[in-house]
Amino acid sequence: MSKIQLIEVKEDILADNDAAAKTLRTALKNEKTFMVNLMASPGAGKTSLLLQTIRALRNDLKIAVIEADIDSVVDAEKIAATGIQSIQLRTGGFCHLDVSMVKKGLAALDTGSLDLIFIENVGNLVCPAEFDTGATMDIMILSVPEGDDKPLKYPLMFSKCRALIVNKMDYLSLSDFSMERMEEWVRRLNPDIKIFPVSCKTGEGINLWTDWLRANVQSHIR
Numbered sequence: 001m002s003k004i005q006l007i008e009v010k011e012d013i014l015a016d017n018d019a020a021a022k023t024l025r026t027a028l029k030n031e032k033t034f035m036v037n038l039m040a041s042p043g044a045g046k047t048s049l050l051l052q053t054i055r056a057l058r059n060d061l062k063i064a065v066i067e068a069d070i071d072s073v074v075d076a077e078k079i080a081a082t083g084i085q086s087i088q089l090r091t092g093g094f095c096h097l098d099v100s101m102v103k104k105g106l107a108a109l110d111t112g113s114l115d116l117i118f119i120e121n122v123g124n125l126v127c128p129a130e131f132d133t134g135a136t137m138d139i140m141i142l143s144v145p146e147g148d149d150k151p152l153k154y155p156l157m158f159s160k161c162r163a164l165i166v167n168k169m170d171y172l173s174l175s176d177f178s179m180e181r182m183e184e185w186v187r188r189l190n191p192d193i194k195i196f197p198v199s200c201k202t203g204e205g206i207n208l209w210t211d212w213l214r215a216n217v218q219s220h221i222r
Contacts, residue, residue, distance in 0.1 A: 024134030
């Protein structure tokens, strides 16, 4: 019986992606363009947060959005209805974006004229965390109805993000979600992460989040 040769493909794919992402990040920095990779589960409120954020920042910053979904253009249509340029990436089954997919979206934008680009990644707490998109910053959303134990189940996502948006705080009194317990688990993984409790429905906490993001973007593009 001949010997079977095992080839680790994933490591090569990730290494190539990371190298391309580093190059893209440098190019965007040179153009003074800040790109946010927004990740969350389906239904956590990615598009709702983007709509609130656009309202708060559109008078100060030039913004565009790259939407990613397995199918449909519904989220891109919601963004476009605000007058903000929106590009839809249809992944056709892929559960994440990598840098090559992001570059296809960027090719449809005049990145040099933009201050802030949002990537709304595919709804998933697993695969998107593994692939560097070339973004300046990774941000994630955890919604109260999902439960406070998600840092234990999906540690990579919580480990790599600069900020955590805890959305749907208006549900907090109706659940057994513990902010204290969740924060303790998150900070074990990522001590320096910024945490913003918000409600996209009521507007609670949105200003704290958008003020922090505005300051980061303005520092980056100066």
